[in-house]
Amino acid sequence: MKKMFCLALLSVLFLPAGTAHAGFISLLGEDGSVFTLDTATGEARLAVKFPDPGGSRQEQYSPNGLGVSGGVYFFTNFNVRGPDTLYRNGTALTTIPAADPYNIANGDAAGDTFYFVDRHTGDLVTVGTIFGAPGTQTVSCVPFLSAMSAMGDLAVSGGMGYLSYDNALLKFDMATLSYTQAALNRYVGLGFDGGTLYGVRRAGNNHFELYRIDTASLTQTKVANITGIPTSGGAIAGRYEITDAASAVPLPATAWLLGSGLIGLLGLRRKGS
Numbered sequence: 001m002k003k004m005f006c007l008a009l010l011s012v013l014f015l016p017a018g019t020a021h022a023g024f025i026s027l028l029g030e031d032g033s034v035f036t037l038d039t040a041t042g043e044a045r046l047a048v049k050f051p052d053p054g055g056s057r058q059e060q061y062s063p064n065g066l067g068v069s070g071g072v073y074f075f076t077n078f079n080v081r082g083p084d085t086l087y088r089n090g091t092a093l094t095t096i097p098a099a100d101p102y103n104i105a106n107g108d109a110a111g112d113t114f115y116f117v118d119r120h121t122g123d124l125v126t127v128g129t130i131f132g133a134p135g136t137q138t139v140s141c142v143p144f145l146s147a148m149s150a151m152g153d154l155a156v157s158g159g160m161g162y163l164s165y166d167n168a169l170l171k172f173d174m175a176t177l178s179y180t181q182a183a184l185n186r187y188v189g190l191g192f193d194g195g196t197l198y199g200v201r202r203a204g205n206n207h208f209e210l211y212r213i214d215t216a217s218l219t220q221t222k223v224a225n226i227t228g229i230p231t232s233g234g235a236i237a238g239r240y241e242i243t244d245a246a247s248a249v250p251l252p253a254t255a256w257l258l259g260s261g262l263i264g265l266l267g268l269r270r271k272g273s
Contacts, residue, residue: 024248025191025198027226028066028075030059030234030241032090036248037200039193042210042224047249050090053077059235063087065107065116066189066244073249074114074130076104086114086127086137093130094137105151106163108190108246115174117144117163119151124161124177144177145170153244155190155197162190162197162215169199169218182218187211189245198223200245206231208242 027035027044032052035044055077056062062078065086076096077085083095084104096104107116114127122145128138152164156174163170164187172179187199188208197213199220208226213219226242234240 022193022248022250025189025193026066026068026073026246026248027189027200027229027242028063028244028246029230030061030063030243032063033230034066034073035229037210037226037245039196039198039210039212039223042226044226044228048073050075050087053085053087060239060241061105061243064243065104065114066246067107067109067114068246068249069109069111069114070131071249072109072131073246074107074109075244076107076116078105078243086130088130088134091134093134094127094139096125096127096139106154106165107244108154108156108161110156115154115156115161117148117151117154117165119148119165122146122148142177144172150186152186152188153190155192155246157192157195157197160215162213164190164199169213171215171218180218184218184220187245188242191245192247198245200226200242202242205239 024036024038027037032050034047036047037044053063063075064078065076067074073089075087083097085095086093103118103120104116105119112131114130116125118125123141124144125141129136148165150166155162159174161172161174167183167185168181169184170179170181188202189200191198197215199211199213201209203209210223210226211220212223230240232238
């Protein structure tokens, strides 16, 4: 029995690495905290805390523009005087010129590119080579929409973009920029869990709700009230803001299987004893 246990444990440990359906999305807090949010229960847990980039005139909305690619977090500052900065795992990556001091209020990462829609010009902006050395990134933009008064978030998947702003949810082709839209209240964050899009809505002070969004019909279904988020410690007394969302950093398949495998093996060992 002991030999069987050891062989089974080795087979679990040396399974090929990969990724699995996470069951989570990521949330970005105003102090640089990133939470993993269970998309079934709405429970949030702290995953990592990055330094809070300073310099904003509205600290409750900075940092912002969370994106996840290749197991790495990307985010920006918001509403600073002068150019905005893109961060990679909390380290400054590149500055992004801007005519207005608070143009980045949404964002997502896919492959080696970070995307956002400038809230004042409506341009779709791409920052390339985000895995390169700091300062080697390229920035380009194309006209897309008109100026927006209240920006929500951007999520990118499978060549399609989903943008929440004002009272609309926009679905658009990243290549042609052709789009359809639905009248939905603004989400502060959008993120994919596998092939399912989720939205986070601020329903009141320290009250956030999780919605599942049908990407074909652009309709929503409430999943849960979000729990586990701080209720104080933000820039405004007695409040804490969630500024953005993105997909979760996936665990290797071995990590998922190791946990379930060990549970099963322990069961076999107990049975054998």
